[in-house]
Amino acid sequence: MSQTLAEKFYYLMRLGREFEIRCKEEYLRGNISGFLHLAIGEEAVHVGAVVGFGKGDLFCPYREHVLALARGMDPRLIMAELFGKATGVSKGKGGSMHLYEPKLDFYGGNAIVAAHLPHTVGAAYARKMMGEKAGVLCIFGDGATNNGTFFEAINMASLWEVPVLFLCENNYYAIGTHISRSFALKDIYLKARDYMPAEVVDGMDVFAVYEAVVRAKRYIEEYGKPYFIEAHTYRFEGHSMADKGDYRSPRELEMFKSRDPIKLLVERSIREGWLNQEQISLIDKKVEAIVEESVQFALNSPEPSEEDLYTDLYCGVCSDAIP
Amino acid sequence: MLYREALNLALDHTMEHDERVVVLGEDVGFYGGNYRVTEGLYAKYGPKRVIDTPIAENSIVGTAIGMAMMGLRPVAEIMTINFAMLAMDQFVNQMAKLRYMSGGKIFLPMVVRMPQGVAKQLAAQHSQSLEHMFASIPGLYVLCASDSISAYYGLLHAIRMDDPVVFLEHTLLYGMDFPFEPMQNFDPFKARVLKKGKDITVVSYLKMVHDVIKVCQWLEERDGISCEVIDLTSLRPIDFETIYQSVKKTKRLAVVYEAPKSLGLGAEVSAKVSEELFYYLDAPPLRIGGEEVPIAYNRKLELMAIPTPEKIYSQILSWSKRHGL
Numbered sequence: 001m002s003q004t005l006a007e008k009f010y011y012l013m014r015l016g017r018e019f020e021i022r023c024k025e026e027y028l029r030g031n032i033s034g035f036l037h038l039a040i041g042e043e044a045v046h047v048g049a050v051v052g053f054g055k056g057d058l059f060c061p062y063r064e065h066v067l068a069l070a071r072g073m074d075p076r077l078i079m080a081e082l083f084g085k086a087t088g089v090s091k092g093k094g095g096s097m098h099l100y101e102p103k104l105d106f107y108g109g110n111a112i113v114a115a116h117l118p119h120t121v122g123a124a125y126a127r128k129m130m131g132e133k134a135g136v137l138c139i140f141g142d143g144a145t146n147n148g149t150f151f152e153a154i155n156m157a158s159l160w161e162v163p164v165l166f167l168c169e170n171n172y173y174a175i176g177t178h179i180s181r182s183f184a185l186k187d188i189y190l191k192a193r194d195y196m197p198a199e200v201v202d203g204m205d206v207f208a209v210y211e212a213v214v215r216a217k218r219y220i221e222e223y224g225k226p227y228f229i230e231a232h233t234y235r236f237e238g239h240s241m242a243d244k245g246d247y248r249s250p251r252e253l254e255m256f257k258s259r260d261p262i263k264l265l266v267e268r269s270i271r272e273g274w275l276n277q278e279q280i281s282l283i284d285k286k287v288e289a290i291v292e293e294s295v296q297f298a299l300n301s302p303e304p305s306e307e308d309l310y311t312d313l314y315c316g317v318c319s320d321a322i323p
Numbered sequence: 324m325l326y327r328e329a330l331n332l333a334l335d336h337t338m339e340h341d342e343r344v345v346v347l348g349e350d351v352g353f354y355g356g357n358y359r360v361t362e363g364l365y366a367k368y369g370p371k372r373v374i375d376t377p378i379a380e381n382s383i384v385g386t387a388i389g390m391a392m393m394g395l396r397p398v399a400e401i402m403t404i405n406f407a408m409l410a411m412d413q414f415v416n417q418m419a420k421l422r423y424m425s426g427g428k429i430f431l432p433m434v435v436r437m438p439q440g441v442a443k444q445l446a447a448q449h450s451q452s453l454e455h456m457f458a459s460i461p462g463l464y465v466l467c468a469s470d471s472i473s474a475y476y477g478l479l480h481a482i483r484m485d486d487p488v489v490f491l492e493h494t495l496l497y498g499m500d501f502p503f504e505p506m507q508n509f510d511p512f513k514a515r516v517l518k519k520g521k522d523i524t525v526v527s528y529l530k531m532v533h534d535v536i537k538v539c540q541w542l543e544e545r546d547g548i549s550c551e552v553i554d555l556t557s558l559r560p561i562d563f564e565t566i567y568q569s570v571k572k573t574k575r576l577a578v579v580y581e582a583p584k585s586l587g588l589g590a591e592v593s594a595k596v597s598e599e600l601f602y603y604l605d606a607p608p609l610r611i612g613g614e615e616v617p618i619a620y621n622r623k624l625e626l627m628a629i630p631t632p633e634k635i636y637s638q639i640l641s642w643s644k645r646h647g648l
Contacts, residue, residue: 126392130393
């Protein structure tokens with residue numbers, strides 16, 4: 001089991017990492033524009049959570065490429081979206097921050113901090129009402145927990161007893177403001193503990209994230225109630241491509257990079273005998289090819305047409321079910 | 324039929340026929356609604372479908388969005404439009420944008436209902452008309468109802484739509500009794516010509532429609548001026564075709580509304596008519612709106628700040644005389 005998981009984690013984390021390194025290059029080439037938020041350094045949280053949660057709806061903030069990849073979204077459609085092409089998963093209208101695929105129960109991609117938290121409460125309410133058990137995984141950053149909507153959402157989730165797993169990825173910075181300069185509390189999970197079970201996990205250890213999420217998922221499915229996890233992690237890049245991230249000391253950056261989640265996974269996997277160097281190289285080659293293919297697909301895809309400006313705004317349909 | 328009963332009936336009928344329809348908001352369930360629009364629904368459909376929420380407007384609209392994404396058809400109530408200001412992120416950045424941003428993958432079959440306007444001495448934070456704020460956002464539909472027919476059929480239509488709708492009501496209309504008749508094919512996106520006339524086209528909506536009708540009777544009886552009255556039941560989109568047809572005939576346009584006069588529906592309607600029908604017009608379009616002040620508590624000051632039948636009458640009359648009627 002651990003061997004299969006290690007392989008899966010390594011593949012997805014490496015895919016996420018290589019995909020985003022390539023995004024950075026394509027951004028500098030001018031093929032990608034606007035805001036581009038990279039999750040390099042945070043892959044253990046994204047992959048561990050999505051794999052651990054399994055079936056259920058997924059709602060993310062704007063740093064969601066790796067989450068989408070882990071959920072199974074076609075890398076070509078993501079890259080094409082980042083290139084603003086008509087073949088993109090959101091037809092080039094959403095961009096990096098707005099990837100959606102209801103067929104994968106993947107609901108974005110939201111660029112307003114904390115705004116998707118109430119969506120997850122409503123979604124879980126609806127799913128529960130329809131007799132579905134899977135629940136909703138709601139991922140957000142540390143900064144979101146300082147927003148009033150966070151407290152509205154955890155209160156309503158607890159009050160209505162809906163199965164939402166609130167997963168806070170604490171990377172210590174809301175853009176350039178360290179949590180010590182914006183939090184009255186030291187520990188984020190304490191904000192939720194009076195409403196629901198809440199715990200802290202090492203977000204650089206993909207197995208730790210995975211195991212915590214599996215436990216939490218079991219809880220929300222069994223009791224139909226919410227759960228809160230705070231995962232400590234770190235982004236190695238700036239907040240977005242517009243941010244150099246130079247408000248952090250080189251020493252701090254080096255300290256976290258020494259705990260690079262992919263490095264930790266590889267070291268442990270080799271130590272435990274789950275993966276060998278040959279398997280790793282094979283995965284690396286596979287990932288390289290996938291990323292290259294996604295870029296070629298994006299480059300060769302057409303721009304949206306002029307008519308596309310006006311489509312997808314209203315569907316203009318009336319439900320027949322109501323008289 | 325009382326206006327609020329018509330709204331209640333629309334909710335009841337849709338809930339009865341479609342289990343996906345749920346109602347949520349502050350005090351809508353156990354309490355029966357602060358304007359009694361949802362009265363009786365809690366007893367009939369239970370707390371799972373008639374959901375009392377905390378006072379958390381952003382999350383009332385936000386949870387409704389999440390429900391709609393999953394295929395329910397939520398009808399959220401915001402107690403008054405003033406409180407909707409706390410939910411503007413969900414209205415503007417979420418409800419209006421998710422479908423477009425997702426390339427058409429997200430459907431939001433949802434309605435947010437709320438009353439607006441000046442009632443009686445509720446002071447500045449409970450007396451606003453903010454329709455233009457919502458009507459200026461592409462991605463939303465904005466419907467409004469001036470009487471029991473447009474309330475019932477308009478809301479019925481709004482709930483049936485697979486797009487997000489902001490449904491505006493007026494605080495003072497809830498207790499008013501209007502004639503009601505069953506109608507086939509009521510289309511809220513088509514403006515209603517409530518009264519035929521030949522000299523002036525008067526466009527209005529919500530409660531002001533009734534003041535306008537009264538004023539038009541005075542103008543006809545006292546001054547021999549014949550007005551055509553158009554009631555907008557949709558503010559996004561606006562049915563300009565009906566307005567154009569009328570103005571081509573009357574050659575004069577007045578727009579009457581309760582919100583502060585500038586930068587609102589009056590500006591939009593008169594600008595479009597000026598752009599499209601400039602050479603038809605015998606007079607510059609007239610806007611009659613509220614004063615550019617918050618609404619005061621004092622009754623005299625309150626009435627000074629909004630159009631009243633007397634003010635509408637004198638403004639239309641002097642404008643008509645200035646421009647050769």
